[in-house]
Amino acid sequence: MDLNITWFLLVFVLLGGYAILDGFDLGVGVLHLFAGDEFERRVHLNAIGPVWDGNEVWLLTGGGALFAAFPVVYATVFSGFYLALMLLLMALICRAVGIEFRGKVESLRWKRFWDMVFGISSLVAALLLGVAFGNILRGIPLDEQQNYAGTFFTLLNPLALLIGILSVALFTLHGALYLVMKSEGDLHERLRKWVPGLWVAVVALYAAATATTFFVSPFLFTGLLNQPLFWVFLLLVTWGMLSIPVASAANRGGLAFIGSSSLIGGIMGLSAVSLFPRLVPALGNLANSLDIRNAASTPRTLKVMLIIALIGMPLVIIYTAYIYRAFKGKVKLGHESY
Amino acid sequence: MDPVILSRIQFALTIGFHFLFPPLTIGLAWLLVVIEYIGWRRDQEVWRQAGRLFAKVLALTFAVGVATGIVMEFQFGTNWSRYSKFVGDIFGAPLAAEGVLTFFLESGFLGLYLFGRNRVSKGMHWFSILMVAVGATLSAFWILVANSWQQTPAGFVVQNGRAELASFYDAVFNASMWVRFLHTVTAAIVCGAFFLAGLSAYLLRKNAEDRMARRTLTLAVVVGLIFSILVAFPTGHDHAKQVARTQPEKFAAIEGLYTSQKAAPLVMFAYPLTKPPELKAKFEIKGLLSWMAFGDVNAHIPGIDQFPADEIPPLWLTFVSFHNMVLLGSLFIVIMAWAVIQRIREKIWTSRRFLLVLIWAIPFPLAACQLGWITAEVGRQPWIVYKLMKTADAVSVTVPAGQILFSIILFVVVYSALGSLYIYLLVRKMGHADQERLSSAVGQIA
Numbered sequence: 001m002d003l004n005i006t007w008f009l010l011v012f013v014l015l016g017g018y019a020i021l022d023g024f025d026l027g028v029g030v031l032h033l034f035a036g037d038e039f040e041r042r043v044h045l046n047a048i049g050p051v052w053d054g055n056e057v058w059l060l061t062g063g064g065a066l067f068a069a070f071p072v073v074y075a076t077v078f079s080g081f082y083l084a085l086m087l088l089l090m091a092l093i094c095r096a097v098g099i100e101f102r103g104k105v106e107s108l109r110w111k112r113f114w115d116m117v118f119g120i121s122s123l124v125a126a127l128l129l130g131v132a133f134g135n136i137l138r139g140i141p142l143d144e145q146q147n148y149a150g151t152f153f154t155l156l157n158p159l160a161l162l163i164g165i166l167s168v169a170l171f172t173l174h175g176a177l178y179l180v181m182k183s184e185g186d187l188h189e190r191l192r193k194w195v196p197g198l199w200v201a202v203v204a205l206y207a208a209a210t211a212t213t214f215f216v217s218p219f220l221f222t223g224l225l226n227q228p229l230f231w232v233f234l235l236l237v238t239w240g241m242l243s244i245p246v247a248s249a250a251n252r253g254g255l256a257f258i259g260s261s262s263l264i265g266g267i268m269g270l271s272a273v274s275l276f277p278r279l280v281p282a283l284g285n286l287a288n289s290l291d292i293r294n295a296a297s298t299p300r301t302l303k304v305m306l307i308i309a310l311i312g313m314p315l316v317i318i319y320t321a322y323i324y325r326a327f328k329g330k331v332k333l334g335h336e337s338y
Numbered sequence: 339m340d341p342v343i344l345s346r347i348q349f350a351l352t353i354g355f356h357f358l359f360p361p362l363t364i365g366l367a368w369l370l371v372v373i374e375y376i377g378w379r380r381d382q383e384v385w386r387q388a389g390r391l392f393a394k395v396l397a398l399t400f401a402v403g404v405a406t407g408i409v410m411e412f413q414f415g416t417n418w419s420r421y422s423k424f425v426g427d428i429f430g431a432p433l434a435a436e437g438v439l440t441f442f443l444e445s446g447f448l449g450l451y452l453f454g455r456n457r458v459s460k461g462m463h464w465f466s467i468l469m470v471a472v473g474a475t476l477s478a479f480w481i482l483v484a485n486s487w488q489q490t491p492a493g494f495v496v497q498n499g500r501a502e503l504a505s506f507y508d509a510v511f512n513a514s515m516w517v518r519f520l521h522t523v524t525a526a527i528v529c530g531a532f533f534l535a536g537l538s539a540y541l542l543r544k545n546a547e548d549r550m551a552r553r554t555l556t557l558a559v560v561v562g563l564i565f566s567i568l569v570a571f572p573t574g575h576d577h578a579k580q581v582a583r584t585q586p587e588k589f590a591a592i593e594g595l596y597t598s599q600k601a602a603p604l605v606m607f608a609y610p611l612t613k614p615p616e617l618k619a620k621f622e623i624k625g626l627l628s629w630m631a632f633g634d635v636n637a638h639i640p641g642i643d644q645f646p647a648d649e650i651p652p653l654w655l656t657f658v659s660f661h662n663m664v665l666l667g668s669l670f671i672v673i674m675a676w677a678v679i680q681r682i683r684e685k686i687w688t689s690r691r692f693l694l695v696l697i698w699a700i701p702f703p704l705a706a707c708q709l710g711w712i713t714a715e716v717g718r719q720p721w722i723v724y725k726l727m728k729t730a731d732a733v734s735v736t737v738p739a740g741q742i743l744f745s746i747i748l749f750v751v752v753y754s755a756l757g758s759l760y761i762y763l764l765v766r767k768m769g770h771a772d773q774e775r776l777s778s779a780v781g782q783i784a
Contacts, residue, residue: 056404057441063411071425081416082416082745083744089412093406093409097756147736149736300503301431304506305431316443
C-alpha cells in the first residue's frame, strides 16, 4: 500500500484513538463541574486516575507522527493556530496538575479550587479541540508558500464554533457513559439521568454541524457515496447513535460506552474519508491545500516510521488493553485512591 | 520586539522548566526499581513503606513533567515552523518514535504502578515500575537523538529545499548521540540520588531512628557517589572530547580559549569579560586542555580567533555555565564521598548539620543539569542545526511578536505557580510522611 496513504490513515488512527480515549476523561472533567458531592468527585477522579495520562499520550504521539510524516501540516497548522494552541496547552497543563494536586491537601477550599481548575480546563480543552477540528473541515486560508494567511479571529467562525460545542457535548456524553459503567448505587442512577439529554444534544448538534458543513465545505462531500469506507463509517456512526439510548435504557453500561466509542470513531473516520487526500483544505482556493503528497516527508522517512509504528503500536495496544483490564469493574475507593 | 528573540526566550523558559522534572523522574524511577525489588524479593515491610512513600513523590514529579512536556511536543510547530518544515523529514522521526515507543510505556505502567498495588501480582507490580524507568530512559534516548542531530547532524542530504533523510541509522547514531545520552542519563541518576538522599535526610532529622529513612539514605548515597563519579568520568570527559572534535567553536567558547595555540591551558577559574573577549583573574594549567582533549600536551587547539565572527557562540554565557557545571559536579563527588564515609562510620544518622547539607543539596544537581543544557544549546548558536540552519532563519513566519509575548507571560505565570505548588506539596508530603506511613500500614492490614 502507498506509504503516504498509510500515514494519512495512521495519523487519523492516532487522532481517533485520542478522541475516543481522552474524550471520555475530558467528558468526566466537564461532568466534574456538576458533581453532587465529595464521594462523586472522588469516583470521577479515580475512574480516570490510572488511565488519563496514557490517554493523553495519543495526542502527543499524534503530534509527533504529524511532525514526522507531514511536517508541513505540523508547521503550518500549529504556527497558524498559535494562540488557540497555546490556550489548549495551558488547559492541558492545568488539567494534568489539577488531577494530581487536588487530593494532596485535606482542605475543602483547596479541593474545590482544583475541582474548578480540572473541570474548566477539561471543558476548554474539549471546546478548543473541536474548534480546531472544525477549522480543518472548513479549510483555513493558505498562501502559495503553504503558510497560514489568516488571523486568530479567522478561527472563530460559526462552523468551527458549532463543531466546538458538538465536541463538548459528545465528550460529555462519552464521559457520562464511562462513569455510568464505573459507578454503582445511587451515583450510578444519578449519572444515568445525564445520558438522554446529552444524547439529544449530540444528535441535534451533529445534524446541524453536518448540514452546515455541507454548505460551507461542499468539497468534502464530492464523490463520497462511491467510497466503500464512507459506508462503513456511516454505519458505525448510525449504530453508535442508535445503540446508546437503547443500551442505556437496558442498563447495559459497557455496550452503551462501546456505542459512544464507535460514534466518535465513526465521526473521525467520516472526516478522514471526506478530507482525503487533503489534510488541510485551503479556504477559498483548494489548489493551495496541504495534501498527502505536497505536505509529506520522503518515502524513506515514511518507511522508517512505518516500521517503528508496526513494532510499537501492537505492543502499545497489548499493554494498554492489559492495564484497562487490571482496572476493569466499578471504582472502589481505597488507600491509594486520589 | 523581535520574534526570533521572543521565541528563543519562550523556548529556553519552557524547556528549562520542563527539564527540572524528567531527570528527577528518571533517577527516582530507577531508585524505586531497586527499592521495590528489595521489598518484594526480601519481603521486607520497611522497603515496601519506602516504595509507597516515594512512589507518591514520583507521581507528583511525573505529573508536572508530563504537563510541561506536552508543550515541547508542539512548540517546534508553533514557534519554529520554518525549522519544522526544513528538518521535519529527519527531526520528526525521533519525536514520533519517542511517543510510540516510550510515552505510552511510561504513562501506562505508571498508572498500573500507582493504582495497581493491590490489583496485580507483586511481580507484575515491580515490573510496572521497571517499565516506567525503562520508558523514561528510552524517552531521554529519543529526545537526545533529536537534540544530538541538531548538534552533529548526519545521515541527510539537502535537496528540494529541505534536509532529507539519507540514512536513518547515521542520523540516529550521529557523532554526539551516545556520549550525550550517557552523560545525561547518569546526570539524571545523580539528580534522583540527591533527591532521595535529601528527602531521607529530612526524615532522619525528625527521627534519627527512622529505619526506613536509614535504608533509603544508604541506597541514595551509594548510588549518588557512583554516579557522581560516572557523570564526570568517563561520560563528561568523553562528551568534552567529542565537542572538541566535532564542534570546535563551542569547545573554544566553553573552555575560554580565545586564541589558537599549541599546549592549550585548562582554565580552572576566571572571570570572563566580553568586549573584547578576555579572561580576568585567570588560574590555568598549561597544556592540560590539549592533553585532556587530544591526549597530547602539545596538541594545537583552534581558539575563537580562528572562526568567522558570525559563527561563534555567546562567549560569556557558555564559559560561565560550563565552568559552574564542572564546579558543581566536583562538589557532588565530595558530598557523596563524605556521606558514604559517614555512613560507614555510622555517624551520618546523627550529624544533623550534614543531613541539613543533604537537604539543601537537592536543587544543585538540577542546577548543574540546567547549566549543562545551557552549555550545549547556547554553545551551538548561532546554529539551530550546526552548520546547516541558523536559529534566526528557523522561526515561524506567521506568528506576530505580540502573540509570542502573550504566551511567554502565560507560561511565566502558570509555571511560577506550578513550581511553587510542586515545592509546597513536596514539603508537605514529607512533613506528613510519618502519619501517612502509620495510616497506610493500617490500610494494608485492613
